[in-house]
Amino acid sequence: MELKGKKVLVVGLGKSGLSAALFLRRQGAQVTVSDMRSAAALAKEIPALLEHGIMVESGGHGLLTFRRQDLIVVSPGVPLDTPEIVQVKAFGLPVIGELELASQYLRGKVLAITGSNGKTTTTALTGELLIAAGLKTLVGGNIGVPVVDLIDKSADDSWSVLEVSSFQLESTQLFHPQIAVILNITPDHLDRHGSFENYAMAKERIFSAQTKEDCLVLNADNARAASSAARTVAHVYWFSMEEPVAQGAWVQNGWICFRSAPDAVSEQIIAMNRIPLKGAHNVENVLAAVCAARLAGADAVSVANAIASFQAVEHRLEFVAVDNGVEYYNDSKATNVDAAAKAIAAFPGCIHLILGGKDKNSNYADLSDLLRRRVKTVYTIGSAAQKIESQIRGMVPIVSCETLDRAVAAGRAAAHPGDVVLLSPACSSFDQFENYEHRGRVFKELVLEHVGAKGVR
Numbered sequence: 001m002e003l004k005g006k007k008v009l010v011v012g013l014g015k016s017g018l019s020a021a022l023f024l025r026r027q028g029a030q031v032t033v034s035d036m037r038s039a040a041a042l043a044k045e046i047p048a049l050l051e052h053g054i055m056v057e058s059g060g061h062g063l064l065t066f067r068r069q070d071l072i073v074v075s076p077g078v079p080l081d082t083p084e085i086v087q088v089k090a091f092g093l094p095v096i097g098e099l100e101l102a103s104q105y106l107r108g109k110v111l112a113i114t115g116s117n118g119k120t121t122t123t124a125l126t127g128e129l130l131i132a133a134g135l136k137t138l139v140g141g142n143i144g145v146p147v148v149d150l151i152d153k154s155a156d157d158s159w160s161v162l163e164v165s166s167f168q169l170e171s172t173q174l175f176h177p178q179i180a181v182i183l184n185i186t187p188d189h190l191d192r193h194g195s196f197e198n199y200a201m202a203k204e205r206i207f208s209a210q211t212k213e214d215c216l217v218l219n220a221d222n223a224r225a226a227s228s229a230a231r232t233v234a235h236v237y238w239f240s241m242e243e244p245v246a247q248g249a250w251v252q253n254g255w256i257c258f259r260s261a262p263d264a265v266s267e268q269i270i271a272m273n274r275i276p277l278k279g280a281h282n283v284e285n286v287l288a289a290v291c292a293a294r295l296a297g298a299d300a301v302s303v304a305n306a307i308a309s310f311q312a313v314e315h316r317l318e319f320v321a322v323d324n325g326v327e328y329y330n331d332s333k334a335t336n337v338d339a340a341a342k343a344i345a346a347f348p349g350c351i352h353l354i355l356g357g358k359d360k361n362s363n364y365a366d367l368s369d370l371l372r373r374r375v376k377t378v379y380t381i382g383s384a385a386q387k388i389e390s391q392i393r394g395m396v397p398i399v400s401c402e403t404l405d406r407a408v409a410a411g412r413a414a415a416h417p418g419d420v421v422l423l424s425p426a427c428s429s430f431d432q433f434e435n436y437e438h439r440g441r442v443f444k445e446l447v448l449e450h451v452g453a454k455g456v457r
């Protein structure tokens with residue numbers, strides 16, 4: 001992609017948008033950025049952009065600004081049905097995302113991971129498995145480091161392990177991972193994609209540019225993810241907790257096993273009791289990571305040792321503290337109902353559950369059975385509180401708290417030794433927080449402020 005002298009507009013100044021703008025400028029493009037936020041809200045970003053000769057449009061999008069460009073790069077947080085984007089696409093102006101842009105310049109091989117839940121844990125774990133095996137490895141994408149920031153570090157013999165979201169994938173065209181992983185597909189982001197099938201099709205773009213030389217790893221236990229096998233030309237590998245697979249990873253007799261081909265000898269990779277992560281969903285994540293890492297060339301011994309030493313990723317069923325026999329867990333990354341269900345299922349019962357935030361057109365009644373069996377009380381917060389309460393009323397006692405600090409205080413006051421206070425909101429965070437990381441940090445601060453160092457084990 002020749003960028004020198006081209007007029008390029010970056011829409012949205014999140015982390016990846018800022019990185020994309022600076023990268024484009026280094027490539028010699030004439031760069032403009034456009035963001036709906038005010039100049040005051042962008043006070044930190046604007047000086048750095050202007051210093052690099054990048055023009056800034058704030059407080060809204062101007063159609064003329066869009067039409068004067070040769071290329072438009074859209075940040076993941078900007079919907080493709082934004083009116084200005086729809087209009088310029090109708091004029092034939094190319095519109096791509098930061099992931100697509102970066103993929104044109106990234107050297108080496110790509111291992112990309114998507115799914116409704118488990119992406120970050122699996123991406124971080126897979127990166128650790130490759131590093132432990134001595135493979136030159138970079139980790140980024142939706143996990144926190146923009147893909148364009150990996151370009152200069154990439155090499156012909158490196159692996160870029162990328163977490164990729166539906167928002168990133170929906171604007172891809174030539175993005176080509178040699179190994180692609182779909183962990184699961186369950187309802188999420190319906191407020192943006194409009195329907196479950198649109199969302200699933202965005203996920204499937206992870207393999208749209210793959211060839212017969214590439215590998216696609218799918219969850220045999222998730223019907224929608226498994227159905228993707230019919231629409232790919234890549235070699236399909238499976239992972240399953242329920243039964244052995246012809247090629248891929250599965251659970252058998254208390255072990256994680258792997259087989260590279262139907263006629264290959266199966267390997268016992270690691271005993272289940274050596275996996276340090278909590279919850280059955282994390283066993284699925286380990287299975288996917290094992291399959292991907294072995295396909296990338298990581299040896300079995302290194303893979304097993306790296307799994308045994310891996311720690312939970314921040315905001316994913318992260319242990320925070322114990323106080324008077326009550327354990328506190330931060331699962332702020334659970335931004336949809338399915339993720340919250342998996343977190344609840346990770347505990348035998350006696351849960352004080354904090355639910356709520358910004359609704360994503362979700363059905364909270366899907367939690368009913370788990371709530372009845374494992375949750376003592378639900379504490380609701382945020383703009384989705386009334387909807388949540390209306391859909392789960394009668395299933396479990398509910399305390400309306402409005403804010404996270406009140407919910408933590410209420411849960412702490414009601415919990416007894418042996419109970420768990422769990423933040424697993426099943427909603428996005430944007431009604432009261434900057435993002436799920438901000439929400440998780442606030443939760444941890446509220447807990448630790450009360451229990452102090454004595455509660456951290």
